[in-house]
Amino acid sequence: MREAKQSEAKPRVAWFSLLPVGATNADSLSANFSANTLPWLREHFEIELFHNSFETYQDYPTYHYLTAIERQRERPFDLVFYQLEDSKACGFIRIHLGLMPGLVLFYNFILSDDGPEPILNSAWQETVEKFHGKRSEWPDRLAEHKKESRYALREAGLALVALFSSEKDHADFKRLAKKRLAGPSEQLSFYLPFPIAPFPNRGACSASRVAEPLTLLFCGKPRIEYRAHKVLEALRALGSKVKLRWLIDASEEAQCLRLLNEFEIGNVELLSGRSPERWSQLVEQGGVAVHLLFSVFGQVFPYLQISMSAGLPCFVSDFGGSEYLPENSVYRISPGESEATQLTLALERILREPSLRENLCARSFALENHLAQNVAHEMVLAFKRAQPIFSELRGRWEKFEAAAQVALREEALSLVGPDAEQQGFIAQVFRDLKW
Amino acid sequence: MANILILGVKIPFVHGGQDVLVGTLQRELKKRGHAVDLVELPHSVMPKERLLSQAALWRALELEEFGGAKVDLIIATKFPSYYARHKRKSIWLVHQHRAIYDLFGSRYSDFSDDPRDEALRRKLMDGDRQVIGESAFVSGISQNVVRRLEQYNGIKGETLYPPLPLAGRYRSADFQPYILSVSRLCSIKRVDMLIKAMPIVHNFVKLKIVGTPDEPGIMDYFKNEIAKHHLWDRVEFLGRVDDEALLDLYANALAVYYAPHNEDYGYVTLEAFASGKALVTAHDSGGVLEFAKHEENSLVLEPTSDAIGHGINRLAADPDLAKRLGARGMEFIQSSGLGDAGWDQVVGGLLSPLGKEQ
16 A cells, blocks of 8 residues: 655745735835735745735735744745845845845846945945855955946845846846856856736727727836837827827826926826736727837836737837847837837827737737746746755855854954953853853 | 832933933832832943943843842833843833834944844844843833834833823923924934925024934034025024923924934923924824824924925914914823823833732
């Protein structure tokens, strides 16, 4: 008789992220990513969530990130996972990934600010050198450490395994991140598409849709890098043939109205509450989506992928990460003087040829690569592949932490004074406190 | 009657709420017939590695008996006094070392991502959990302090609000056109936010600042801001003042400004109300908001100089509003039990371990 196989305990994952609690994280990439993938991942992993608040999220065990070390001691994690986006709200992520290193998913490899106080003068490079035994001394506390560039080299260096939502960022990382906790034989990195929720099948272009006035869907911020001024210039040339539906954040309303006034756009609907969920509701109603971005900062996912998965014709800037999109899945607009004209001509063509109002190539590309279930499956494979490397590096990091404890103790005792008896007296109290 | 030691943490040359608290507690315990003395050790937060040895010094103290008199109870207040050992320890927590808790990661904390700093943070968190957890009675001076203790250390405590230090002596008088600020002068108290608001505040409104600096460079910073906006005639630094002078300043103010970042408690809030004055504060001022309610007894505003400045202008332009808010503040004090009568609850809680077997 065969013995029943005992079911294995699921690997434990500490998941550090902004979470979709309250209205403040509606537009957060990591909150959105968590909402889309956690339901699939919990079938494979025991997940505990950590964020910068004491609020809980659904029925997941949820904790403040500063209590993670306690959770680690009670029941060690098999993996530690961080999501890092270019947002001040992710300051705690940038700090903590250096205190408890793990896997880091980068939504942006170029960060627009230097980070919160604790890392402004980070001696991370010296920490990495000491970790590898290339340096005997701990970093000099009084030294100044200048940030070399806007690339997240510190965060990349401290990531045991790095994941990227942008293939371009992944390529930049491989080119630029030289100093890392992971040694040459341990380096592992992945591209991980951003997950989106599925859409119902919209089928081919119907006669009723042909009769509709063309709707241009736009969710860019009213800032120069999102090319709002070029979009409005293009629309002005088209008059009433195209209606604009602009999804914004409430704080942007005054600025948007000023722009609309300046470009004399009347056929417009301003919608408040920018979020992937809200965008999904809009694209379901059809139209043409514009996702221009001409900047090294920021990104157009998941909004672009949501539009693509709905089969909408999508416009992107011919710049940055768009080179990784298949040729016939998007319309590329070159930034510059003729930008508005390119957009106007493309929209006029779509107006003349109703068959262009649906892009099934874009839809199949988006569903194949970005469907939440598929991305979660990729994550499971990535986590399983990363586990042995994480385990090995984590073990070495814990020894490194123990050495830091010894160094701290010596520093603290030296401040007591040179007298051995005094130091011994304080050392005894340290022992009583298990310090 | 019991022999009680109050453990206070003293930052030399600085006088603040902590000093008022231990002084008034000592007074109230003596009034009730107990033999009370104060044990203070000097404290410095820099360099931060010194925090361990300072905590250890408290831990090493022998506090059971002096000259044949047994110490029946110790009452610890602020970090690191609660590291002291005694078979009967009460804690009336003013605050822990906030740089490793709610202020961690902010401009008010000096903990970096150096592994030694993380080792220090963990040692202090572990130590806090152990030594606070061994106490016979745990309380905090506000819901904010008690909530922090539970959220970060998993230890529950009771809220015992410190009653007004000069209860029965506060008075209200007609306005003179100045805003009063009373606090230690350091970044977290955000007096700079008020100074920077003054350029948009009506010219006839002046600013009187009571308190002494306890942060390097802070006075230079304030003076630079004053010089930049030509506020020399409108901003006055009064330093430390005696009780009578303070009562006068409260009594005659148009309003009182107190908008620190996530404050533990804030005597100033209650002193303003007891003097019948409106309070100008911010919606992230922590313990202040346990009493200050927007448009009821205070203006609770965005923590920006712009909002503060416009708020003050509202009061300056509408003295009836200032009076109304101040009157409600006074009503609150009268009904709150935070005058003299509040001490019975505080003393009852802190002395509760005396009745128990150890």
